[in-house]
Amino acid sequence: MENIAFSAVQYQVALRKVNVSLPIDLIEELLILIGQLKDTGKVRQAEDGRFSVFDYISNIVEKGSPREVWKRLLATHPQTVTFCDGLKLPRSNNKRGNAETPVTTELGMIVITYLLPGELGDRLRIASANLVVETLSAYKESLNALLSQSVDANPAFPYSSTQLQEWVSYCNLSYLREVIRTDYQLGADYIEIEKELYVNSDTAQMVLNFARPKNGVTIPSELKAYPFPWDKLQAHKERKINRRRSCPKTTTPGQLELF
DSSP states (O other): OOOOOOOHHHHHHHHHTTTOOOOHHHHHHHHHHHHHHHHTTSSOBOTTSOEEHHHHHHHHOSSSOHHHHHHHHHHHOGGGGGGOEEEOOBOTTSOBOSSOEEEEOHHHHHHHHHHSSSHHHHHHHHHHHHHHHHHHHHHHHHHHHHHTOOSTTOTTSOEEHHHHHHHTTTSOHHHHHHHHHHHSOBTTTEEEETTEEEEOHHHHHHHHHHHOOOTTOOOOGGGTOSSOOHHHHHHHHHHHHHHHHHSOOOOOTTOOOOO
């Protein structure tokens, strides 16, 4: 297999597939280090371009035999074996050795560096942890922003189920929400944020039409405006008829219905 060099961004994406997250600048630093070791002949290469794992470890780890360090890595992180094969590489006198040496690609060397003891490995693990924390923080902020959206932040779905329940106050709020979830389409007719449902104007009109608002309740004028969405109402009724034909009635005796 040919050892093709990729960009730091491509390596960053590939590393995520093995649960290693590293910032671009550190990946670039590692690629420069690997390039220097290769150019100075401190790390032997196989004919297909892959690098000697033992040579690389001996240049990175300050203490311990490369073979012993590698043996410990295989015992604690057996997934690293997937990056390596054993080959007989030429020795310093250009004679082929009798023992096989593990070889790997640049990507494998980056993963090995992440797992190695010592200052460089510690730097990578700390950077990885910080990157994960930053990613999770950004995700949490985005999620909180979504969950904290108010009715005003959702102009396409301006009416909450709580508002509708106040306008049809003889109806149980839980049952009203059940009706919305059952009879209307999530994303098209309503959205759900932190258990609150927000509906669009057409859905609000149809719910109020079925529920027959209580006398004296003030309904927003735009929900009384015409033309009424008769086509959507008819399609909605047909969906309910088909559902009723295929599903048994589940309401309890005396329970009020909105349709």
